[in-house]
Amino acid sequence: MIEVIKMENISKIYANGPTEVRALDKVSLTIGKGEFVAIMGASGSGKSTLMNLIGCLDRATEGEYFLEGIDIKEKSDDELSYVRNQKIGFVFQSFNLVARTSAIKNVELPMIYAKKGRQDRNDRARLLLENVGLADRGHHVPSELSGGQKQRVAIARALANNPSIILADEPTGNLDSKSSMEIMEIFERLNRQEGTTVIVVTHEPDIAAFASRVLTFRDGKVILDHKPTLKKSKSLAYKKRGEADAVD
Amino acid sequence: MLWIENIHLALGAIWANKLRSLLTMLGIIIGISSVIAITSIGASAKGAVSDEFESFGKAYMYLMVDYNMLAEQGSDSEADAEDLFSKEDVDALKERFSEDILYAVPFVNRNLSARVGRTKAEISCTGVDDNFESYNKTINVIYGRMINESDVKGGRDRIVIDNKCALKLFGREDAVGELVPVTLDNESRDFAVVGVIALEEGLSSQITAAIGIDSYTGYVPYTSLLSGNEVASFIEIYGNPDKDVKAQGAAYAKYIARVKDKSEDFYIHESAEGQQNVINQVLGVLSIAIGAIAAISLLVGGIGIMNIMLVSVTERTREIGIRKSLGARTHDILSQFLIEAVILSVIGGIIGTILGIGIAALGMSLANVDVVIQPLIILLAVVFSAGVGLFFGLFPARRAAKLDPIEALRYE
Numbered sequence: 273m274i275e276v277i278k279m280e281n282i283s284k285i286y287a288n289g290p291t292e293v294r295a296l297d298k299v300s301l302t303i304g305k306g307e308f309v310a311i312m313g314a315s316g317s318g319k320s321t322l323m324n325l326i327g328c329l330d331r332a333t334e335g336e337y338f339l340e341g342i343d344i345k346e347k348s349d350d351e352l353s354y355v356r357n358q359k360i361g362f363v364f365q366s367f368n369l370v371a372r373t374s375a376i377k378n379v380e381l382p383m384i385y386a387k388k389g390r391q392d393r394n395d396r397a398r399l400l401l402e403n404v405g406l407a408d409r410g411h412h413v414p415s416e417l418s419g420g421q422k423q424r425v426a427i428a429r430a431l432a433n434n435p436s437i438i439l440a441d442e443p444t445g446n447l448d449s450k451s452s453m454e455i456m457e458i459f460e461r462l463n464r465q466e467g468t469t470v471i472v473v474t475h476e477p478d479i480a481a482f483a484s485r486v487l488t489f490r491d492g493k494v495i496l497d498h499k500p501t502l503k504k505s506k507s508l509a510y511k512k513r514g515e516a517d518a519v520d
Numbered sequence: 521m522l523w524i525e526n527i528h529l530a531l532g533a534i535w536a537n538k539l540r541s542l543l544t545m546l547g548i549i550i551g552i553s554s555v556i557a558i559t560s561i562g563a564s565a566k567g568a569v570s571d572e573f574e575s576f577g578k579a580y581m582y583l584m585v586d587y588n589m590l591a592e593q594g595s596d597s598e599a600d601a602e603d604l605f606s607k608e609d610v611d612a613l614k615e616r617f618s619e620d621i622l623y624a625v626p627f628v629n630r631n632l633s634a635r636v637g638r639t640k641a642e643i644s645c646t647g648v649d650d651n652f653e654s655y656n657k658t659i660n661v662i663y664g665r666m667i668n669e670s671d672v673k674g675g676r677d678r679i680v681i682d683n684k685c686a687l688k689l690f691g692r693e694d695a696v697g698e699l700v701p702v703t704l705d706n707e708s709r710d711f712a713v714v715g716v717i718a719l720e721e722g723l724s725s726q727i728t729a730a731i732g733i734d735s736y737t738g739y740v741p742y743t744s745l746l747s748g749n750e751v752a753s754f755i756e757i758y759g760n761p762d763k764d765v766k767a768q769g770a771a772y773a774k775y776i777a778r779v780k781d782k783s784e785d786f787y788i789h790e791s792a793e794g795q796q797n798v799i800n801q802v803l804g805v806l807s808i809a810i811g812a813i814a815a816i817s818l819l820v821g822g823i824g825i826m827n828i829m830l831v832s833v834t835e836r837t838r839e840i841g842i843r844k845s846l847g848a849r850t851h852d853i854l855s856q857f858l859i860e861a862v863i864l865s866v867i868g869g870i871i872g873t874i875l876g877i878g879i880a881a882l883g884m885s886l887a888n889v890d891v892v893i894q895p896l897i898i899l900l901a902v903v904f905s906a907g908v909g910l911f912f913g914l915f916p917a918r919r920a921a922k923l924d925p926i927e928a929l930r931y932e
Contacts, residue, residue: 327845329844329845329925329926329929330926349849349850350849350850350851353844353847353848354847356844356845356846357846358847362845362846364929368838368841368842368845368929369842370839370842370843371839372532381842381843381846382846382847384522384525385522385843385846385847385848385849385852386847387522429846433847
């Protein structure tokens with residue numbers, strides 16, 4: 273197995289006045305190329321902190337983190353920007369598309385910072401949007417798109433520079449069940465067909481069911497590293513039943 | 521490549537907040553437009569004044585008592601009649617410098633009150649020698665002739681009036697042969713019209729028209745206004761244009777002092793050149809005053825840009841976070857906001873330049889003077905406004921560039 277992510281004794285400590293908060297406590301984990309991993313846990317369990325560290329948005333207080341063999345600790349802020357640009361595709365809960373900017377321009381953004389030529393950028397952005405079923409929405413701005421469409425633009429954007437990993441933070445948190453399933457199916461397809469490493473943070477078991485491996489966090493530690501508890505076929509029914517209950 | 525993207529972004533952001541952007545630019549617009557307006561007006565006025573002086577000729581000058589010196593000497597700053605110039609003094613000067621002095625007269629200018637039937641007119645009359653039209657390029661005789669040698673020698677009551685005066689007094693421009701009855705020093709005299717000139721629309725005629733003086737121009741033999749023992753305050757001279765004007769003036773003043781038995785520096789000369797220097801000084805002072813106003817409004821404008829850029833950075837904190845997560849480096853964000861600030865102030869500078877030229881053109885068209893546009897000043901204004909944007913945009917742009925991506929992404 274080729275290791276994409278290798279963490280050894282990673283801790284993240286926030287100094288909060290006299291008290292210190294250990295958001296992550298000596299976490300060690302390895303994620304291989306082509307894995308589909310779900311990270312679960314209640315809020316405050318440290319899963320968001322882990323996402324920030326994996327995504328090179330933040331640095332660990334202690335421990336070692338290698339992303340495709342690159343020692344993140346050694347890198348300057350601008351070098352980390354380059355690592356994010358080339359190796360990581362972010363998908364956020366709140367989509368985080370740049371407002372008043374067309375879908376195509378949003379997808380082009382990572383390629384602009386990668387200094388890719390105008391025509392290449394445009395061609396690739398069109399292809400990526402086509403792959404997520406939005407070929408005809410390229411010139412729409414985010415406010416003209418539905419939640420599911422926005423998230424598909426975000427996925428297209430995440431894939432712009434052929435990253436090593438897709439890092440999705442609660443990607444279905446703001447979506448209805450139908451869109452959620454569509455989004456998860458896109459991740460699944462990317463993982464199966466393209467061999468993209470996908471890491472999804474979620475607290476919903478039916479979303480985690482799409483993964484092949486689930487890491488459960490509590491109090492800044494990995495307490496479980498296991499197969500999904502729910503079968504995917506059941507998860508749809510579960511989700512739908514849940515929504516029906518909510519309507520009542 | 522990123523430059524083009526950033527310029528696109530900046531224009532988009534400015535366009536998205538049109539009113540805010542315009543208000544932000546206001547300080548720059550006022551600053552730049554006032555500088556452009558004053559420099560254009562200054563250059564135009566200088567040009568017009570030069571044109572005016574050129575019509576007199578390069579070697580035009582006059583001699584006069586150094587009144588400053590008289591005032592410094594104390595008590596009585598009035599010159600006595602014996603200090604002033606008689607026909608004999610001028611003749612002596614002409615004889616001594618016969619090779620260089622083309623034309624010299626004791627300068628007399630009187631307002632004649634003319635009355636033909638019930639029509640009255642004030643004619644500002646200048647006493648001239650013959651051949652005046654050879655040296656003063658503004659003279660344009662349309663009917664008859666100018667004052668000639670026999671008019672001067674005989675001290676005859678002959679007059680050349682301007683076409684407007686002719687029209688007013690006689691109802692037609694060709695008034696040659698008519699008599700103009702005037703009152704001068706409580707004495708009635710009849711001046712015979714020998715010629716009519718067309719007035720050129722110059723700066724001075726514009727100024728007199730603007731002030732509301734309804735005055736006409738006339739030329740008479742200087743001998744008709746300056747009888748026997750009368751004296752003039754100035755000697756009007758057309759010197760040799762091929763020789764140094766200053767040196768000539770100094771020599772003439774010195775000679776006149778010797779003739780009149782005065783100290784060497786009792787008389788001074790004034791030339792077109794000297795007059796232009798005075799005008800340049802006035803414009804210089806005016807430019808400094810306007811420049812100070814412009815500097816203050818540019819400072820305020822710059823602070824306005826800084827303020828709005830800080831607002832913009834705060835508003836777009838999340839966008840900055842997104843860009844950073846997608847791989848934007850510190851200087852990518854820095855240049856994005858810096859370019860926005862620079863474009864904002866350069867647009868302000870361009871609007872200010874256009875406005876300034878407009879103001880200058882409007883002002884100059886009222887004075888009927890050609891507006892002079894200086895490309896260098898425009899370039900300087902645009903470069904300077906870019907500099908203002910760069911300077912005041914730096915702080916907000918640095919703030920944006922230094923944002924922590926996690927904090928920025930979390931910002932609501």
